[in-house]
Amino acid sequence: MKSSTSTDRPSRRQFLATIAAGAAAGIVPIGNAAATPGKKVRLGIAGGRFGATFHWHEHPQCEVAAVTDLIPERRAHLVKTYRCDKSYASLEEMVKDPNLDAIAVFTDGPKHYEHAVLALKHGKHVISAVPAVMAATVAEALDQAHSLEETARKSGLTYMMAETSYYQDFTISARKFYEDGTLGSMVSCESEYLHPGLRVLYGSADKPTWRYGVPPMFYPTHCTAHLVSVTKERLVEVTCSGWGNDHPVCKKNAFGNNPYWNETAHFRSDRGTPFPVRIWWEGPVWGRESANWYGSKMSFAANPGQGHAIWQPGKEQGHDDAGFPLVAAKLTPYEQPDWWKTDLLPEPLRHNSGHHGSHTFLTHEFIDALANTRRPTVDLYEALAYTVPGIIAHQSALKGGESLKIPQFTRPA
Incomplete structure (x- = not known):
């Protein structure tokens, strides 16, 4: 898809400086934050549950200037959390505030697209929770993806998706291993998001919440x-299979009567990398977000x-229990660094936060990108590259595991 150049793209000098200093970790060094001393981004926050778990008020270049939630108690919680004295009864009112950047x-998940587009059309930059788009059916979700891309491109404004997996401590480590060549070439990767127990947030068939019956692959970005x-x-x-049962959730819901609690996909990348992904809402499994990266030199x-671990090629040859030759890989426990303790973040944000240390990174990345007029890491095209494959995976499951091509959204040159 051809798109015009947006005003949030970095200059050549900014881009090269970013690559040189922070590519391995996938973040912009704090040194860049000093480029425009005293400049603050005036932010409005919508959503008093998950939206209250970030650290905007701690960032030296951010001012939380307004908050909103439809539920008064949550709105009051936002006011208290961010020490903000201006609140609105709805996002529709807040986006009209001329003082917000x-x-x-x-x-709610199905509202992300609508609310992001609304904010962009009112001249506001946007950071959105995941996923970027979510609709009742595959066709509607794809329409949303195209519409979001068009709206953001025409606006010339910044869109970022707050994908926590980008900044998990262990993902930063994996990115460093890959960038410095320690992994070698990528042989395969596998990821799983297992979250049994979400049913408590579904509501009931008579009073369903937005989560009631949501297809797992409509929420793919953590993987x-x-x-x-x-x-x-x-x-x-992608080819994908689903599992469901006779529970009412799988029989009648707002997502085209999605029949699956769990979906398991096998993706292929443009480099031929195989990538199995499991997203499960039900089953006797230990809830977690985890990943394995298999490289030609190390895994x-x-x-x-x-516990985390690395595997390196073994030297001693043994035999398996059937007597066949076997060279076992050398297993070494990996002491995961707390990247949030480092100068990858401004000092006020160097503390642990939600989703494996990612919330402070997401806070800094969005604000720093706006303050320094550069493209954020998880920009619109990165967000769609995480989101759209899951939409097609669900379509594959509905088609009995048929292999399907995934539409591509290409960032302007």
Whole structure:
């Protein structure tokens, strides 16, 4: 898709400086934040549940200037959390505030597209919770993706998706291993997002919440980011299978009567990398977000709660239990650095935060990108590269595992 150049793209000098100083970690060094001393981004926050878990008020270049939530108690929680004295009864009112530079959209999943487009059309930069788009059907979700791309491109404003997996401590480590050549070439990657227990947030058949019956692959970004953000390859083809049962959730819901609790996909990238992904809402499994990166020189396993490890080629040949020759890889426990303790963040944000340390990074990345007029890491095209493959994966599951091509959204040159 051809798009015009947006005003948030970095200059050549900014781009080269960013690559040289921060490519391995995938973040812009704090030194860049000093480029425009005293400049503050005036931010409005929508969504008093997840939206209250970030750290905008701690960033030296951000002022939380307004908040909103439809529920008064949540709105009051935002006011207290961010020490903000201006609140609105709705996002529709807040986007009209001429004093706001940007809007943080942390509303219900199916509302992200609508609210992001609304903010962009009112001249506001946007950071949105995941996923970028979510609709009742595959066709509608794809229409939203095209519409969001067109709206953001025409506006010339910044859109960023707050994908936590990009800035998980272990994903930063994987990106460093890949960038410095420690992994070698990527042989394969696998990722899983297992979250049993979400049913408590579904409501009931009579009073469903937005989560009631949501297809797992409509919420793919916590997994797809594990490959795409590390190597920058794109997912181009998928086959997927689903599992469901006779529960009412799987029989009648707002997502085309999605029949699946769990979906398991096998993606292929534009470099031919195989990438299996599991997103499960039900089953006797340990809830987690985890990933394994298999390289030609080394492999890295990230399993929060169970320990991280690296495998390197073994030298001693043994035999398996059937007597066949076997060279076992050398296993070494990996002591995961707390990247949030480093100068990759401004000093006020160097503390642990939600989703494996990612919330402070997301806070800094959006604000710093706006303050310094550069493209954020998880920009519109990165966001669609994480989101759209899951939409097509669900379509594959509905078609009995048919192999399907994934539409590509290409960033302007």
